[in-house]
Amino acid sequence: MAHLRGAGQAMTDCSPDLRRDCLDNLLEGVIVIELGGTIAMFNPAAGRILDLFPDAVTGRAFAELFMSRKGFEEFSDLVLDAIENRGKAGRQVVTLHTGGEEQLLSVAISYIRSRCDGSAEPTAVIVSFSDTSKIWELCMAKAVDAQRGELQMAYRQIEEHKALLKKSQAARVLATVLVIGVFLGAGAYTWQSRNPLRDSFIATGVDSELPLASAGADEGLRTVTVEPQTLHRTISLVGTLAPWRTLNVVSPVSSRIGAVHFQYDQLVKEGELLIELDTSEANREHRDARVAYIDALEKFEALKNWEGSAEMADARRSFARASLELKSQRNRLDRATFLLDQGLIATTEYEDTEQQYQNQKLDFDVAELDFEAVRARGGKDARDRAELELGNAREKMLELEENLQQSAIHAPLSGIVLLPGQSDSTGIAAGQSVEKGEVLLKIGDLAQMSAVAKVDELDIVRIRNGQAVSVTGNAFPSLRLEGTVTHVSSQAKAQLQGAPKFDVTVTLDPLVTSQRELLLAGMSSNLTIAVYRNDNALLVPIDAVEQQGRSNHLLVVHPETGEVEVREVEIGNTTLNSVEIVAGLRPGDQIVIPED
Template sequence: MKPNHDPKLYQTLLENLSDGVIVIGSDGHVQIANSAFCQMFEFDPEEVEGSLFGELFIMFEGFDEFVEIILKAVTDRHSGERQVTSVRIREEPRLLSVTTSYLSTTHPEEAEQTAVVAVISDITEIQELRETELRMAKVTEKQRDELQVAYRDLENRNAELSQIGKKIQTTRNAATIAVLTLFLVLGIWHLQPVGLSGPDASSEPPLDLLADDPGTMQTMVVETRDFDSTITLRGHLVPGRIVEIISPIESHVSSVHVVPGQRVTEGDRLVGLDASQLAAEYRQTQVDYIKARDRLAEVEDWANSAEMARARRALRRAKMGLDDSQQNLKRTAFLLEQGIVPASEHEEAQRQLQNRKLDFEEAERELESVKLQGGAEEQRVVKLEAENAESRLRAHEKKLGQTEILAPISGAVMPVASGPGGKPLVRGRSVAQGELLLSIADFERLSVVTSIDEVDVRKIQIGQKARITGPGFPGLQAEGSVTFVSSQADRGSRQRNTPQFEITVALDRLDAEALSRLRVGMSAHVTIVVYSQPQALLIPLHAVVQSADGARVHIVDPKTQAIEQRTVTLGLTTLDSVEVMEGLAAGETIVLFVSSPETRHQGVVPMHGGLLP
């Protein structure tokens, strides 16, 4: 069977190989490079073939050893060598296996041509698996030894626990007897006659007790003071705003002027887009616009147009032919009467007259039809076409002005995910209209992103003031306000059965010194003021007595020194105070209860701390 030397077959085999294959001539130029090689190093196949091998990797860092292996194979002309080298591709270390073969082809009519074939395989995953297997073997062996030691310790502890269990059982029996004895003593003391026959317990302190025993009470004058209720949360600093830069047109990247992390000012050039295709389309839209404009001018002056002139001329010629036929008919009729011409000639003149009448009628209809082409409806259609052509022209003019993308704000360039196919934003890459190219973060204004649970989120409102501190910027306290409260719980928090709602707090503008101490990503503590009352009436918790009818306080009459009870409406509480909303005025004197055996016996029940909703 004759071997198949079809070049397309060899090309198909090369393209289907998973390993990268490159053929380099003795002059250092790349003759063949398959798709796997181009994808491995992110090259354009059209740019690789015919290029000098050394120039391909001149801009790459960490490829010196790889390039040296290939060039050494070209110069030394050795075959069958396999070497392993490490490179960095997309900022990731990769381990490559390089096998070189030296080829020479002698033709009868040509000098000897030489080339080097390099087969490149990415063995990073294989090497990592091998190292992982070795580590796992060591870990397994270590764990086995630890399990053996732990098993021996467990046996020893079981023996010790068996002895301790016996001692604990003895102690437990003794403790049970002691507890039973204690409960018996307490029950006997509680059932004394005083407790059984005494008056009903009341939540109100007897006023005579307070009057008879002034030593059991203290008083204070109620005054107004500032009262703020806050919630403290933990979050992290983020840029105040992030502006996404999208492609205004469908084109190719012609230039990139920035790199991720670079600071730019408003108006700086970011990306240049190729305008060659857009310029050709713009020229075509100019042609369409000129044609539409001329057509509109023609229709608006349709009475003097070339079409109308042609139709009128056709009508005049038809009229002249009709008149000639009528005169010819009269002449032949006269000659027929004189016997000069035969009857057939007169009949022919009649037929010609009929034909000329038909031609005249056709010319009249044609003139009316041409007139309609310049009517109001036709003018409206042509005008709309002209407006559409002008809109397309203006749109292309605007696109031509958008081929240079400028920074809309000052800030830092943020990295974005690579485009289709994993290609970075480099010269020559195609971009679609509306595709995200870059993002610019405004670091002049910062915000804090945090979260709050479902119980406290109802207390947070947009516009509430906040104070921001953090361990990364000690001594600095920034002011800010709430700018965003999420209306939907975070999905991750739902999975943890603790619904959390995202909150954004924008920092007020900071000076340069304070701004230099802050970094995006720093942790921050946010104290949000959820309630503020500059003229609040705060009284101690133990001045309030809880009863079935509600909360009460005892007021001292400034004239008679008599004590009266008053029902009050309470608000928020602190650890030791409570705000009085109604029932008490500034300047009044209230009783502070001091716990004593008498007040406890008479049923005085002071209020305890706790935050009211």
């Protein structure tokens, strides 16, 4: 018993060290914070989790350390709330944002309560926490594995359903083929039973010695020899004549119109003066830009030789003067110290001398800071900034000089002057304000002409670039012009009523002088676009073609035996009474057609 009592007494004596060892070896971070906000304890685990040194943290204010750290907002708010709202314990998960990564902490709040005075009031806050990020990642990985298994199971079920669907679809296809075969057989039987040539052609054939027309005269049939013919298809449109190209003339600067030297719809020559801009405002801006450039140049030159500038000289003199005065005051303080040690001066006199020295030292420190500040004003950053400002000022000045040179606007090409393009535009006039880049007018090039028409959605699919066009007009009845489709719009123009319309542009062939004199921009025109042409087309009467489902057939006389055979053909374009055969028939073949 005595031995046990001794061991217990020894453990009690070393219990503070034991508690400290236990705290240091905990895997959880522990922080003990006094209610005044001072950190009393901070174990190594807390340092590892929060990336702090325990010795550098203990004894300092929690708010001083953590309120300014980015990413610790949730953790700081939780701890400060526990300090302010005493007695509110519990556990909560918070997020730390450190080094671009998220860290999840499980934080438990508890309190130390005094046992000395018997009161229930807490005296300190215990914050214990652990990093649960890896646990969370493991949970997420298990959840992903579980979801992956569910997806694999669902995929296998889908594959099984697909196999069943394929079997059912094969059965449906087989049934559909059988039904179609039944209908085709019934149709063939019906057609053969109704064909007036069936008995005569199949049973007896055609006598090679006897013409087919006379052989079938009783049945109202005759033969026709197919020969190549010319077939062409056209689309007729109504369009408007326009210059073959237009060029926008824009304002080079923001200004006012000084003078206008043209009229709209007037013919002008390349280089002819059209507009003069008011340059009074531009001149003022140019003068201001020159002043700014001179100021920037002076500033840059001053910074290049900053060490030799007047400001650096003044700062250097002030600093030297303060240094000398501090040295002189130091000598006075040394003499006063010696005299005080010898008992030759009173203590108050020594204290006055020491106070004067401290004041002079403050003046010296201020003079040194001022000197460094003045020197920094001529550093590399300041010189680079001054150089950039000088470049900007130079570019601004040169830009305004160029604008002044562009105050006179000339015609970029020969042509007709047109309105800017807005439907409600009335053109420009003297005194009007214009912005940089604003379209003032258009020049239409009349060296060639074009025609613009609108086409509906049914015809636009047959029009292509390069198709030949014939152009006529009521205003120029003696002319028949030729041209080519040069542009087909890929997007319809919005229409309030009716079907969508697409723009088609036709460029006319170069005009001679006599033709150009008869044409004006804006005249209406009639356009005939050749959308199809075949000079060797094989045309047969529409009544001669027998349609069976999706295939077409002709009765053709065999050139050697004279027998009539049913031949499958491929048809092309049609006219009012004939159809083009593009495959299955050759020039010179004889076909059987009904008598007119």
